[in-house]
Amino acid sequence: MTSAVQPSRRGVLGAAATGALAVGLSGAGGPAAAASTYRSDRGDRSGLGAGGDQSDRGDRGAGRPVDGNRHRTVAILLYDGFTALDAVGPYEMLCRLPDVRVVTVAHRPGPVRTDTGQLALTAERALADVRHADVLLVPGGGNRGTTATMEDRAILNWVRLLHRRTTWTTSVCTGSLILGSAGLLKGLPATTYWASRPYLAKLGAVWTPGRFVETGRIITAAGVSAGLDMGLHLAARLCDDLTARATQLAVEYDPHPPFDSGSPEKADEATRRLALRLIDDAAVPAA
Template structure:
C-alpha cells in the first residue's frame, strides 16, 4: 500500500507528522513523502523536512494525503503541485487532506459537490470550491476524507486505518502510540472556548489569514 504525502514550503508540520506517524504503521504500507524536486521544504516551526523523493519519482498512491499551512496560498497556484494531486487522485483508493490542505484538493477540482471540512477559521471558504462544509473533526464523502485543523490529522488517520484495515488494526496502532488524549483545558474549538479567547485569536491571526486565503483562492478560480 503506497501512502503519499504531498509537501510544499511553509507547511504545518503537525498536519503531516501526526498522520504519517500513524498511517506508516499500517501493515504493508510504504510511505512516500514527496514534493516538486525532492529538496527540503520549510515548515511553520522553523525547521525543514527532507522528502523521500520528488513527484517524478513517486508511484501511484493508494492513499494520498495533503497537509495544510500558510504555504497553501502559494501551493494552490502552483501547477506542478495541483496537477500532481489531480493525477494521483484519479486512481487513489483514498483522497485525503488535513487542515487547509483541503484547498489544494479544491484547486485540483476534487471538492466540487462534496461534503468536507478544514480548519475552523477557514470553513467559510469551502463553498468557493463547490464544497459543503460539514461540522465535524473528520468528514468522509465517498473516497474523499478531510480533517479539520492540525491535530485533527491524528483522528483522521485512525478513522482511515479503521476504514482501510478494520477497527482492531486502528485500535492496536492507537495503543502502540499511546494516543489517549486528555487535554488540560476544555477547548480547542470555538464552540468549546471562551468567547474572548476566540475573538482575540481571530483578531490577531485569523481574520487576516482567512482574507489572504480568500484572495489566493479567487485568483485561481
C-alpha cells in the same frame, strides 16, 4: 484556480477576518443539507455513505494488497509553509501498519520548511517520480504556504493525477482548500480549519461538521490535530479495526487536554482572536 475564488494572502486562516470567522461559526453551507452525506468520527461506521456505494467505497479492508506482497503507498505532500502536525500526525498512525509504505513527496527531494520556518521535514521523492499512490494526503499550512500551493499548477496537476487511481484522497486542515483548488470537492461535504470554513464554499464544497468528513473516497480532516483522528480512521480502512485500536495504543493516543477550548464553538471571542494571532505571528512572512 480562477481569481473569483482566490483568497487574500492573509485570508485562508481568517487571521484578519472577523466577518469570515462569523460566517464560519454560523455553519455557512448548511450542515443540515449535508447531514445524510457525511461520516465523521461520531457517525456511521458501516463503510457506506452518500457519494459512494459498496463498489465505490469498499469495506474496511479496502486497499489491502491482494497478494500480500505489494506495499500500499501513502504519499504525503510537503510544500513550503505546510504545518508539521498536519503531516506528522497521520504519518505516526500509518507508518507502522503492515504492508503500508509512507513516502513524502515535494517538488524536489530534500528538506521542506514548515509554516514557522523552525522545522524542516525531508521529502524523499519528487512529484515527477510518484505517479500513483493508494492514499494521497495533503496537509494544510499557514496563509503563505496554503495560498501559494492553491495556485501551484504543478502540485494541482499532480494531485489530480494521483486522485484518478487512489483508494483514498485525504487532507488535513487547510489541505482541503488545496483539494478544492484542484477541483476535487465540488458539491461535496468537506471540512477544514475552523477559521477557513467560508473558503470551502468559494471552492464549491459544503462545509460539514466533524473531526473528519468522508464522502466517497475523499476524506477531509478539520484543523491540525484532527489529522490524528483521520489517521486512525485510515488505519482501520487500510487494515481493520483491531489494527487501528492497536495503533492507537502503540502511540498512546488518549487525549485528555487540560483545557476545553479546542473548537471555536467552545472558545470565546478573545480566545479565538488570540489563536489566530498566535498562528499569524509565528508564520514566516512571504519573501
